[in-house]
Amino acid sequence: MAQHIVSRQIYYRVFVTLLALTLxxxxxxxxxxxxxxxxxxxxxxxxxxxxxVMLFFMHVRDSSRLTWVFVGVGFFWLALLLSLTMxxxxxxxxxxxxxW
Amino acid sequence: MNPVVIPRxxxxxxxxxxxxxxxxxxxxxxxxxxxxxxxxxxxxGGAAAVVMRLELLTPQGDLVQSETYNKLFTMHGxxxxxxxLIPSIPAVLxxxxxxxxxxxxxxxxxxxxxxxxxxxxxxxxxxxxxVVTGGVDTGWTFYTPYxxxxxxxxxxxTVLGVFITGFSSILTGLxxxxxxxxxxxxxxxxxxxxxxxxxxxxxxxxxxxGTPVLAIAIVLVALERxxxxxxxxxxxxxxxxxxxxLFWFYSHPAVYIMILPAMGVISELIPCFSRKRIFGYNFVxxxxxxxxxxxxxxxxxxxxxxxxxxxxxxxxxxxxxxxxIPSAIKVFNWTATLYKGSIAYDTPMLYAFGFIGLxxxxxxxxxxxxxxxxxxxxxxxxxVIAHFHYIMVGGAVMGYLGGLHFWWPKxxxxxxxxxxxxxxxxxxxxxxxxTFFPQFLLGYLGMPRRYHxxxxxxxxxxxxxxxxxxxxxxxxxxxxxxxxxxxRYGAVAGPNPWGAKxxxxxxxxxxxxxNFAQTPEVKEEAYAYGPQEVHVV
Amino acid sequence: MPMVLRRCTLSERHAALAPHFDDIAQQSEASxxxxxxxxxxxxxxxxxxxxxxxxxxxxxxxAFAEGSHHLDLVLGSINTVVLISSSLTMxxxxxxxxxxxxxxxxxxxxxxxLLGLVFLGLKTVEYTHKxxxxxxPGSGFLYAGPHARQVQLFFSFYFGMTGMHALHMIIGIGxxxxxxxxxxxxxxxxxxxxxxxxxxxxxxxxxxxWIFLFPLLYLIxxx
Numbered sequence: 001m002a003q004h005i006v007s008r009q010i011y012y013r014v015f016v017t018l019l020a021l022t023l024x025x026x027x028x029x030x031x032x033x034x035x036x037x038x039x040x041x042x043x044x045x046x047x048x049x050x051x052x053v054m055l056f057f058m059h060v061r062d063s064s065r066l067t068w069v070f071v072g073v074g075f076f077w078l079a080l081l082l083s084l085t086m087x088x089x090x091x092x093x094x095x096x097x098x099x100w
Numbered sequence: 101m102n103p104v105v106i107p108r109x110x111x112x113x114x115x116x117x118x119x120x121x122x123x124x125x126x127x128x129x130x131x132x133x134x135x136x137x138x139x140x141x142x143x144x145g146g147a148a149a150v151v152m153r154l155e156l157l158t159p160q161g162d163l164v165q166s167e168t169y170n171k172l173f174t175m176h177g178x179x180x181x182x183x184x185l186i187p188s189i190p191a192v193l194x195x196x197x198x199x200x201x202x203x204x205x206x207x208x209x210x211x212x213x214x215x216x217x218x219x220x221x222x223x224x225x226x227x228x229x230x231v232v233t234g235g236v237d238t239g240w241t242f243y244t245p246y247x248x249x250x251x252x253x254x255x256x257x258t259v260l261g262v263f264i265t266g267f268s269s270i271l272t273g274l275x276x277x278x279x280x281x282x283x284x285x286x287x288x289x290x291x292x293x294x295x296x297x298x299x300x301x302x303x304x305x306x307x308x309x310g311t312p313v314l315a316i317a318i319v320l321v322a323l324e325r326x327x328x329x330x331x332x333x334x335x336x337x338x339x340x341x342x343x344x345x346l347f348w349f350y351s352h353p354a355v356y357i358m359i360l361p362a363m364g365v366i367s368e369l370i371p372c373f374s375r376k377r378i379f380g381y382n383f384v385x386x387x388x389x390x391x392x393x394x395x396x397x398x399x400x401x402x403x404x405x406x407x408x409x410x411x412x413x414x415x416x417x418x419x420x421x422x423x424x425i426p427s428a429i430k431v432f433n434w435t436a437t438l439y440k441g442s443i444a445y446d447t448p449m450l451y452a453f454g455f456i457g458l459x460x461x462x463x464x465x466x467x468x469x470x471x472x473x474x475x476x477x478x479x480x481x482x483x484v485i486a487h488f489h490y491i492m493v494g495g496a497v498m499g500y501l502g503g504l505h506f507w508w509p510k511x512x513x514x515x516x517x518x519x520x521x522x523x524x525x526x527x528x529x530x531x532x533x534x535t536f537f538p539q540f541l542l543g544y545l546g547m548p549r550r551y552h553x554x555x556x557x558x559x560x561x562x563x564x565x566x567x568x569x570x571x572x573x574x575x576x577x578x579x580x581x582x583x584x585x586x587x588r589y590g591a592v593a594g595p596n597p598w599g600a601k602x603x604x605x606x607x608x609x610x611x612x613x614x615n616f617a618q619t620p621e622v623k624e625e626a627y628a629y630g631p632q633e634v635h636v637v
Numbered sequence: 638m639p640m641v642l643r644r645c646t647l648s649e650r651h652a653a654l655a656p657h658f659d660d661i662a663q664q665s666e667a668s669x670x671x672x673x674x675x676x677x678x679x680x681x682x683x684x685x686x687x688x689x690x691x692x693x694x695x696x697x698x699x700a701f702a703e704g705s706h707h708l709d710l711v712l713g714s715i716n717t718v719v720l721i722s723s724s725l726t727m728x729x730x731x732x733x734x735x736x737x738x739x740x741x742x743x744x745x746x747x748x749x750x751l752l753g754l755v756f757l758g759l760k761t762v763e764y765t766h767k768x769x770x771x772x773x774p775g776s777g778f779l780y781a782g783p784h785a786r787q788v789q790l791f792f793s794f795y796f797g798m799t800g801m802h803a804l805h806m807i808i809g810i811g812x813x814x815x816x817x818x819x820x821x822x823x824x825x826x827x828x829x830x831x832x833x834x835x836x837x838x839x840x841x842x843x844x845x846x847w848i849f850l851f852p853l854l855y856l857i858x859x860x
Contacts (some may be wrong), residue, residue, distance in 0.1 A: 032860035042852040206657035316685030
């Protein structure tokens with residue numbers, strides 16, 4: 001149960017911010033930033049939006065440390081799956097493997 | 101506390117009838133529902149192994165055809181992994197004991213617990229249907245593109261069964277995590293929890309974090325089979341190794357789902373039967389969590405020869421060495437607990453001794469496999485099979501049997517016959533070693549796994565292995581008989597036949613439906629046997 | 638801000654409290670933690686698909702960009718706004734429950750459902766267009782271009798990920814239907830509105846998944 005009741009003003013402000021970030025991410029997509037930068041920027045904005053939803057709409061900001069730990073664990077494990085798997089694909093070409 | 105009698109009212113006799121069991125939300129009854137199901141499935145999976153070991157008595161493939169043999173080892177693996185080992189201790193002993201050990205009246209979500217069993221049963225039904233309608237021949241690992249494109253056996257039916265059962269695992273883990281966090285009685289701080297609880301907490305983390313990735317891997321295989329989309333098919337631009345990444349991301353931590361609860365059992369047995377506090381409680385508790393966490397960093401060691409990048413393989417190899425450390429810490433601590441203890445050689449303790457020795461051998465051989473250069477030679481040989489059977493059977497199953505014997509009086513109110521218990525433990529130990537030690541030698545000499553014919557020079561070792569398997573089979577039958585016998589004729593146990601510490605022993609045997617007449621309060625450390633140690637590590 | 642609070646009756650407290658919990662606070666804590674643990678499993682479930690996507694996008698970057706250009710950016714953008722709005726209405730529903738305003742609660746829950754249905758409707762339109770353009774992976778897939786197989790891979794992930802997301806939306810709408818019914822029957826109060834909170838958590842999670850899906854699927858190489 002949320003310990004205190006968040007004012008609706010905050011929800012509206014978060015909502016507007018989310019909309020703005022959506023417009024931003026669409027707009028930037030049409031601007032070539034070179035290399036992987038477009039993807040990095042898009043993902044950064046997405047992470048920002050996700051954080052807003054989590055902190056304010058999901059009340060993580062007012063939640064217990066335990067909740068924070070579980071949220072953190074979730075993203076850490078996702079990052080683990082992604083990064084270790086990608087470490088295989090990204091490094092396959094580094095060394096030419098001759099026959100065993 | 102009452103003397104040694106069966107209480108008038110307890111969870112088993114509070115009501116009768118099939119509806120009382122199929123619609124129960126009592127965690128203790130649900131544990132027994134699981135006990136019945138997994139025992140049945142254990143013998144189904146065991147039957148496949150019997151046929152395999154019979155076939156392997158002779159070098160020729162003369163008992164069954166190759167395709168049939170492929171189906172046998174697949175079904176043996178699928179059933180034993182997902183329908184026996186993974187649920188065994190958590191769903192039977194965990195379900196029964198977690199609320200009791202923390203002083204709660206039930207798990208946090210009793211109806212989810214029942215749903216978990218129904219989901220398990222449904223998944224088992226799917227898989228058994230696949231078995232009787234022709235089986236699957238992909239190996240329990242379902243490697244693509246064979247499973248996703250080329251196999252024409254009941255792949256979808258089987259993987260659906262596994263997919264469904266995965267949710268059972270997830271719900272059990274979820275239930276345990278929430279229960280342990282929110283329902284401990286006053287005074288029961290984390291540092292006073294039984295190590296059985298720590299082990300199940302760590303196991304639940306793995307269940308919750310790993311199983312969903314298996315689910316996705318399975319869904320993709322099913323979609324590939326139905327729609328031919330090419331996710332794992334090289335001909336269509338896909339990478340079969342992607343499946344292996346997703347599969348082993350779960351399936352390696354899954355082996356820790358199978359062993360951690362058994363370690364939790366051992367941590368309960370050793371102090372009780374040494375009449376001594378566990379040595380290094382904090383280290384053992386921390387090691388459980390460390391194993392769960394580190395276990396997620398090592399999956400690529402199953403893929404050293406699958407064209408995985410050498411750099412990634414080196415990282416995985418190194419991490420695999422690291423994950424052995426917390427397991428070793430536990431073995432040291434158990435052994436140190438035995439030192440200067442007052443040892444009793446009851447059946448549960450025999451299984452605990454067996455566990456320590458056999459798990460150590462299995463774990464050490466894991467280090468052989470973690471070394472890249474060695475693995476290249478022994479990958480896909482009987483060396484691997486011996487390694488994991490030492491851990492799964494010599495370790496996990498022994499832990500399960502030890503726990504079953506230890507808590508049988510609590511569950512049923514009756515003692516099993518101790519003489520037969522010791523005999524069965526001995527037969528199992530001998531049979532096990534005769535079955536699987538030769539397999540280390542076979543694998544090292546080059547005998548590949550999943551083959552039913554082999555060069556004649558391997559026959560002696562195979563015959564030894566099959567002979568051991570027959571002894572092991574006898575060994576497993578004996579407890580089945582005397583446990584059932586004990587329900588009617590076993591000595592009445594009373595609340596605490598072992599004189600053990602732990603909240604579960606402070607209520608009657610069998611416990612009432614609500615577990616405790618009065619909510620207990622915890623005032624001392626766990627395993628407060630004998631005089632207090634000055635130095636608590 | 639004035640809050641309309643109802644005193645909860647003793648019977649309400651008993652009605653909502655399950656017998657194995659000591660008190661309503663423990664039950665609420667357990668429910669919240671339970672939903673967060675469940676969302677953990679969902680992160681890993683979708684995570685598996687995101688991993689597959691990441692692998693293939695890194696290997697077939699050109700084909701993935703090509704496939705992305707065939708997606709309807711307008712519909713995708715509208716859907717993003719629709720879903721974010723539904724998160725707003727969901728949290729406003731929780732707020733209404735917190736202050737005991739039953740009609741607002743029911744209203745916002747219905748609005749959330751409506752927005753969810755709009756999302757699914759637009760998704761259906763998108764899927765229909767893709768089907769008509771022969772871009773659904775499988776035997777009916779037809780694509781003129783040098784990277785046809787890899788573009789099909791892109792669409793496999795498109796359909797797989799948005800389809801899985803849509804399935805979760807459907808489940809969410811089902812849960813909301815139950816909540817609407819319970820709310821209408823006056824089962825919630827400022828003392829007890831946990832189910833609304835935890836369904837809200839689920840709904841926001843599904844929104845977050847889309848927040849990542851949208852740029853990853855619709856905005857590749859648009860410059």
